[in-house]
Amino acid sequence: MAITVPLLRMGKPYESLATADVISAHGGEPLAMVSQANPGLIRRDLGQLQRSVLQAFSLANLFDICRQAAVHFREDNLPIGNESQGQSPRQYIEMLSATSGLPHTLCHSNVNKICYVLSNMAQIVDGLTRGIDHRAIEAGMGTKGDIPLGYLPTTDALGVVLPSNSPGVNSIWLPAIALKIPVVIKPGRDEPWTPLRIIRALIAAGYPSQALGYYPTDHEGADVIATMCGRSILFGDDLTMARYAENSDIQVHGAGHSKCILGPDVIDHWGEFLDVLESSITDNGGRSCINASCIIVSRHADKIADGLARRLAHIQPRSADDSRAQLAAFTNAKIADTIDRSIDRCLETSGATDVTALARRSARKVCCDNLNYLQPTIIRCHSLDHPLANTEYMFPFASVVEMPIEKMTQWIGPTLVATVVTNDKPVADRFLHCPHIDRLNIGAIPTSHVDWNQPHEGNLFDFLYRRRAIRHQMVSIGT
Amino acid sequence: MSDEASDILDEHVRQIIAWHFSPDTGTPFWLEWARQSKLDVVSEINCFSDLKKLPRFEDVWLRKLGHDKWIPHGYRGQPFKVFETGGTTGMPKQRLSWEDHLVDYTEFSRMLDDHYADAFPHGSNWLMLGPTGPRRLRLSIEHLANIRGGACYFIDLDPRWVKSELSQRRSGQVKQYMNHVIDQAAQLLCHRNIACLFSTPRLLEALGEKINVSDSGIKGVFCGGTSMTPQVIRFLVEEILGNRAALVPTYGNTLMGLAVAKPVAAEADYALTYYAPQPRAVLRVVDTENPDHTVRYDQWGRIELTTLTREFLMPRFLERDEAVRRHPWMGESGCPWDGVGEVRPLDAQQQMTVEGVY
CATH class of the missing domain: 3.40.309.10 (Aldehyde Dehydrogenase; Chain A, domain 2)
Incomplete structure (x- = not known):
């Protein structure tokens, strides 16, 4: 029986009346019926989004959650459909392979890539932030030596519009989880599995579900996510790249040449x-x-x-x-x-x-x-x-x-x-x-070798935060 | 279709054919066609299925031919209106109207009384939020409000400008324009006692993003202008209107008039079926490849529209929409003829399946 995949409206499951079948490349019955969000629904949810749900979490908490999520992602049966419909790691590989065309070996290597990023989030965030004081992200204010540092999020959410054919690209948005920025995802039409499994793994590890949105949708819905989230990353062709070329709030990952x-x-x-x-x-x-x-x-x-x-x-x-x-x-x-x-x-x-x-x-x-x-x-x-x-x-x-x-x-x-x-x-x-x-x-380093301490098509931290001048002085009262 | 509805339709066809092909009352375009084809139309066409003896109507005729070709001799000398199709850019399709638009909305008013009396109370004022200009909607909604004892306020939206901006990828301008339109609507709702609203689905959504529509006093929303899916209807009913105001979806255009929907319900998953204002207009769902054949019930096909009024005869025009053929709406105050469900633009499904590439 096909799995019924709901939207996650900032954590809350919602079964849409519009669904899209996800079909195996080998044909046969649909593997899943994926709820489709109408653009208005996404607009409404994004209008009510609040970053404050992540306020209480320290970076250390979040790194820990990411580490646990890696284990859930790799090893656990995770709920991807309605309550009774789970997905084992083996089913995930089979479904991913059937709809993306990737052989199991490459599916496994993409799992490894995602788990590596989740498990090593602390080092990756240090690489992206060049080792700044975590308090600068947690509280907006920290120091480097004697110099005060101030950082401000540039957005209340990171929008992510994903492709259907390369699950490994999910690793690009993952650091936003630890950088305390809610994430709103539009999965690729034929690859609903990976981002959903990551979200479920994070929730199982204790990440607040209200900070995670999962909205399978059409082109108009994708555009809503791209343009309404203050910052977005998109995967697309040259046409998509041209469309958003002049919008610095949107990073488009297209042909790399x-x-x-x-x-x-x-x-x-x-x-x-x-x-x-x-x-x-x-x-x-x-x-x-x-x-x-x-x-x-x-x-x-x-x-x-x-x-x-x-x-x-x-x-x-x-x-x-x-x-x-x-x-x-x-x-x-x-x-x-x-x-x-x-x-x-x-x-x-x-x-x-x-x-x-x-x-x-x-x-x-x-x-x-x-x-x-x-x-x-x-x-x-x-x-x-x-x-x-x-x-x-x-x-x-x-x-x-x-x-x-x-x-x-x-x-x-x-x-x-x-x-x-x-x-x-x-x-x-x-x-x-x-x-x-x-x-x-x-040197003799393959182009395909990814060093997670190095930015990929722009530094996600620089994209999600901006530095500001700050001074802090205690005020004397009644002297 | 019920036998009674079928008889009424066939009788109506005979009357309309007699009118448009009579030298005294007929339409110059059709009289000329009859002369050239040498068909004795009045004796050859005796029922709806005989209309296949007339050519399929082509929209280019309404774009290219001057309006003198479309004034039936029976209406000569009487003041008329020129209505244009909604969002068209380039030369629009034009249709002349004397009273058809008023008749359609008088009928629609009866339907509101039959099914939505509490949501559209007589004596209430209306707000029309959508395209005015050369479209029949502007006068029709005002007529609807007036015959129900209310006034109608208008906020205009120019869909042609929106379309032009979107085609040039100036979505920022469109957003500003939408805000401008919605701000005006919110202002009116704040300062006038308005209970009934006409809006397109997108404008209703936008209004709901700005204000709480039900709290503003709106009890009923007559929604149309663009296609709607059951999910969009559900979203509008449950979230924009908070289940506190009725939503009446309609499918209509300048060429047909107004097709009403069987009331939508959560229990039926907001399934959407429209019924043409038969016998004045007839909708069929036909095979896309072979449009002379009607598809089976619950099958998808292309919409074919036939308009049959004294003002306008338009046989077997193939719309740029597709739909599911649905069973007649039987029972009191129903429409005992075929309905069209889940209407959407012909290429909508193709657009949905375009794959992103990485």
Whole structure:
């Protein structure tokens, strides 16, 4: 029987008359009927939201709650439907895999990522706040040495509009829990599971349910969350990014256009860095904005493209529960078709070759267990203007381009993560001063490696709090 | 449809066809069509199902042709009104009216007495919160208030400007405009004794965000203008009105008039079914691919509207809405013909299933 998933109206379950079925990619009966919030209902709830419900909690309390929540999230049967409908950890993995297309291995690694963030919240908050006195967050006022510090929340709630295909992104909003900011979530239509399970785990650990909202809804409802919460993070495509580009209260996480660069000093040893390149392209099924979609080198581009293609050709679709599975299925066959056709159309423009086509000896789009997959694809672009030279798709896909080192930092364009493999300081300096790069790894560090002490697409603490000047002096009375 | 309703409809069809295709009373557009088609319309069309012998009405005719084509000879020389469709940008559809809009709302007034007498008491004043301008709603609501013994106050909202701003992604301007509209409504409710309200669902929500609507004295809300889901109705009834004022959802437009809803109830999950003002207008739910066929009960299909008044003949016009075909509303004060349920724009379902990408 399908699970009936209610809204959580700042903690209170509410079964809407409008529901959306969540269907397994394998077909069959719906796995869940998820209540849908009408935009007016969200507006009404947000108008009544109060941050004060978190007033009584110290950061130490909240870190402790997060630690316990990690255990609940990983190990417990949690209520996700009405009262009698729970979800075991195993059911969660199966449902997540069935609706997101991720194999169980990647589902587990996303669980690990979320649990890591919850379990290590104290260090993560210290990383985000650069170790400021916790009292500055708890009471709005603290000190650093003798210097008084004042911090003020910029919002009464953080709105989060999530995607359907990458549960790991939930880790991005989690620090708001410990930073005493209520969270209002719109889950992805096909991935209601992860944020709900996190919320249930937090409530089980003692977090006040009134500070957590769960509102599956349509585009208009998502816009209400994005624009009515004082601060919001959204996951979307280029169109979504353009729509909110001028609103500094909204952070949009879209295509990352992350890149790997092999410096001239290491380029002759390129074979030693294929592991880093492969990891950057393929980790998490190649779906993340931190996956590399372009390899930039100053020499040996043909050989590197060929070497990468041969490696990636071994990554093939496998059953969802196969422990060797690395690729994620496209639960919507039309999206796989569209991407596949788009790449083929671009290849009709001269100046680019699909080098994986020869290495894997099968079509890019294949079917396994009745699901559609796009197999890893490496495009050697001889022309820097080629439409595939600096583009990104939701599967392991990368171009390999060659250019002189002097040209790279101008050509690179907006880049969420750049890994620059070099020991040459002048080369590293070029990239250190490149304004297009958001996160910079210098060394053989995969772009997909996340260091939680470092900000990801902007620092969440800086987004949720602003510093203000403050002085405090006791007043003498009756002297 | 009951046998009696069917007989009444067929007789009405014969009268309306005779009127529009008579050289003395007919409409120039239809007389010209009959001349070109060489169809002896009056003898060929004897019942509702015969209307398929006429062409499907196309809205472009109402946009492009001058109003002289639409004045029945029987109305020549009598003052008329030009009404336009609601939120259209570009050249709107226009319909001429002499008394149809008043007839529709006089009928609606009877329906209010039959089902909502306490919520819309005679002698009460009304507030109309919605599009006025060239729309028939403005005069119709005032007529409704007047025949029920009350006055009507107006707050205008220009949906075309809102649509234009939204298309240019200027949602901030729209928000300011909404606040401006709602502030005016709150002001009027504060200073005048008003018990009945017309509002669009979105404006009612916005009013509820500003004031407690029931505390302001509102007893009944006549709601329409855009589609509503049962969940939206539930939200308006339970949370905006706090179960302390009646909500009457309607489906209407300039071309049809006003379709009334069977009273909504929590026990029925606020299921929403509208009934056309038959025989003046007929709604059918037809197969999207093959619109000559009506879908089965409880199936989705496209709405087809036929308007049959002396002022306006519009056969088998395919609306841009879809709905579920519902059974007749039998019983006293009911509508013993097919209803249309869960009305929504044709592309609404597609919009809902657009997937976000990461």
